[in-house]
Amino acid sequence: MKFRFIIVLLLAASLFFSGCAENNQNRENNTQPAEKVVIGTKLFQESYITAHMVSLLLEEQGYDTEVKENLGGTLVNYEALKKGDIQSYIEYTGTIYSQILKKPPLEEWDPEVVYEESEKGMLESDGVVIASSLGFEDAYAIAVDREWAENQGINTISDLEPYASEMSVGTDPEFATREDGLPQLARVYGFSFKNYNSMAPGIMYEAMENNEVDAISAYTTDTRNDLYGLKVLEDDKHALPPYDAVVLVTESFAEDNPEAMEALSQLNGRIDQDTMRRLNGEYDIEGRSAKDIARDYLIEEGLISS
Numbered sequence: 001m002k003f004r005f006i007i008v009l010l011l012a013a014s015l016f017f018s019g020c021a022e023n024n025q026n027r028e029n030n031t032q033p034a035e036k037v038v039i040g041t042k043l044f045q046e047s048y049i050t051a052h053m054v055s056l057l058l059e060e061q062g063y064d065t066e067v068k069e070n071l072g073g074t075l076v077n078y079e080a081l082k083k084g085d086i087q088s089y090i091e092y093t094g095t096i097y098s099q100i101l102k103k104p105p106l107e108e109w110d111p112e113v114v115y116e117e118s119e120k121g122m123l124e125s126d127g128v129v130i131a132s133s134l135g136f137e138d139a140y141a142i143a144v145d146r147e148w149a150e151n152q153g154i155n156t157i158s159d160l161e162p163y164a165s166e167m168s169v170g171t172d173p174e175f176a177t178r179e180d181g182l183p184q185l186a187r188v189y190g191f192s193f194k195n196y197n198s199m200a201p202g203i204m205y206e207a208m209e210n211n212e213v214d215a216i217s218a219y220t221t222d223t224r225n226d227l228y229g230l231k232v233l234e235d236d237k238h239a240l241p242p243y244d245a246v247v248l249v250t251e252s253f254a255e256d257n258p259e260a261m262e263a264l265s266q267l268n269g270r271i272d273q274d275t276m277r278r279l280n281g282e283y284d285i286e287g288r289s290a291k292d293i294a295r296d297y298l299i300e301e302g303l304i305s306s
Helices: 002-030 045-060 074-083 093-100 111-126 146-152 182-189 201-209 251-256 258-267 273-284 290-300
Strands: 037-040 065-068 089-092 128-137 140-145 168-171 195-198 215-219 230-232 244-250
Touching: 037 045, 037 074, 045 065, 045 089, 045 244, 045 258, 045 273, 045 290, 074 089, 074 093, 074 128, 074 244, 089 093, 093 111, 093 244, 111 128, 111 244, 128 251, 128 258, 128 273, 140 146, 146 230, 168 201, 201 215, 215 230, 244 251, 244 258, 251 258, 273 290
Parallel strands: 037 065, 168 195, 168 215
Antiparallel strands: 089 244, 128 244, 140 215, 140 230
């Protein structure tokens, strides 16, 4: 009887310590991210590259990630973020200010004001926060054939006024109709182009090369401006807002994932415009994959191990 009692005690103790070990293991497991982090992108190379930077930094912290290249434009990505279909994507402050928050243009554009208003507005209206500000601006611009511009003495958008009524403009899917795009240029400069053709960014540059359009809505960090022999014109009346690149996440994601926020904070001010232009060139000119470009850059910066 005594022997049987000892056996029962030993079994009970075994179950007790086994349960403790399992609970400890569960607690340890709960410190690791349980779900996949999905990062959305827009329709161009810079968005792919920076999204993979976010992905790789999070993977370094043990997160399981997925980058959805070509998810869509601004509102597609932003709505997906709010709904929880994605957990992050890279946006631009001028786009947040004018397109997402629908704020009116400032009399004089101030990057700090646009940033602060964007940050405050997203948090209050949608529970979206800025995880990091990458350090570069990728602004919209009007670009024309360089040789033509030099022959005509064209350096600024104002210089296009005598020619605009006969010019066809190629734009990305958003710039032609969004308030901080062609409509804003028409209001500030007082002239409109003959027509516009909306197309994917890559096709937009090809259309310029094939003389299908006379100007395009270029991006200031895009090496294709040089590759296709284009001249980016000065926005001499400051019609277009500042477009500083920022990483967006939801407030709930930030609160639940402090390790992720700490990892993403390493990108604060890390990438200047020349660096981003160089990385874009590796994609456009050298044909490298966005993920490889992102990985090599983060390794060079000492932000990931491999």
